[in-house]
Amino acid sequence: MIKLAYCNVEDLDLKKAYPLTSKERQEKIDYYRFKKDKKLSAGAYLLLKKLLNEEGIKDFQLKFGKYDKPSICNYENIYFNLSHSKEMVLCGISDMEIGADIEYNDPAIDLDIAKHYFFNSEYKSIINSPNPSDEFFKYWVLKESYMKYTGLGMNLNLDSFEILIEDDITLRNHPKNLKFNLFNLENYKVGIASHYNISKLIEINVEDLY
Numbered sequence: 179m180i181k182l183a184y185c186n187v188e189d190l191d192l193k194k195a196y197p198l199t200s201k202e203r204q205e206k207i208d209y210y211r212f213k214k215d216k217k218l219s220a221g222a223y224l225l226l227k228k229l230l231n232e233e234g235i236k237d238f239q240l241k242f243g244k245y246d247k248p249s250i251c252n253y254e255n256i257y258f259n260l261s262h263s264k265e266m267v268l269c270g271i272s273d274m275e276i277g278a279d280i281e282y283n284d285p286a287i288d289l290d291i292a293k294h295y296f297f298n299s300e301y302k303s304i305i306n307s308p309n310p311s312d313e314f315f316k317y318w319v320l321k322e323s324y325m326k327y328t329g330l331g332m333n334l335n336l337d338s339f340e341i342l343i344e345d346d347i348t349l350r351n352h353p354k355n356l357k358f359n360l361f362n363l364e365n366y367k368v369g370i371a372s373h374y375n376i377s378k379l380i381e382i383n384v385e386d387l388y
Contacts, residue, residue: 277327
């Protein structure tokens, strides 16, 4: 089982959303200074809550791993991952481990990031592309999704593994049971690392989060 959904939270009503989040999430929302970040934090949580409710999972409790990857501690075999960028939030739930990332495709991105931190083969693919910034974010979301899948996050160096974008997206020298999926979503890129082939993302209207 796997389900991926996204939502534009630019018009999220924080007065409605805030009371629907957990005490722990409210503390996180309160930590942020800007309303934009508060909306992203609240919206990501409510998107997770909605997807879990659809699977009959209510009153879930979260725990955090060594590198702060969250997981559900009171239900077995349920995994999730959250991501947000600019005005979008993304949530994936599965019965096996999952990593998910969404990024705004910023054409002004500094490609030296790839030069210094990516595999040389990845950097060459980016600079030789007709649209280098677009190609950069393909690699970025795929790398981020894998880093989140492992639970290591940014503790796993970007140049410690190589993404191969061909007919299938693979990780060099990694078992084939790991699958990558890449989506174009308006001005965003979405990368998923999981054990499933994913055919679509579900769009959720912000009003359906309340």
